Amino acid sequence: MVIHWNAAGQPDGWAPRAFAAWFGWATAAGTYLLLKVLPSIDPRRANYPGSQAPTGWSGRSPSCSCWASTRWSS
Numbered sequence: 001m002v003i004h005w006n007a008a009g010q011p012d013g014w015a016p017r018a019f020a021a022w023f024g025w026a027t028a029a030g031t032y033l034l035l036k037v038l039p040s041i042d043p044r045r046a047n048y049p050g051s052q053a054p055t056g057w058s059g060r061s062p063s064c065s066c067w068a069s070t071r072w073s074s
Contacts, residue, residue: 001017001020
């Protein structure tokens with residue numbers, strides 16, 4: 001199964017079908033687990049309760065507010 005194409009649009013990378021089908025899922029699951037475990041082994045985890053994500057006027061994260069304002073403004 002082709003997994004990579006060069007600048008000319010010709011295939012130049014192949015992988016077995018099983019690898020190509022499961023690699024994305026495995027990467028997502030591994031990232032999720034890593035992000036769940038890292039805070040518990042962080043030596044500065046005591047600082048987490050005092051910190052909060054920045055929020056915009058709507059109480060959502062700024063990136064969400066910006067996306068919504070550009071998406072539905074006319």
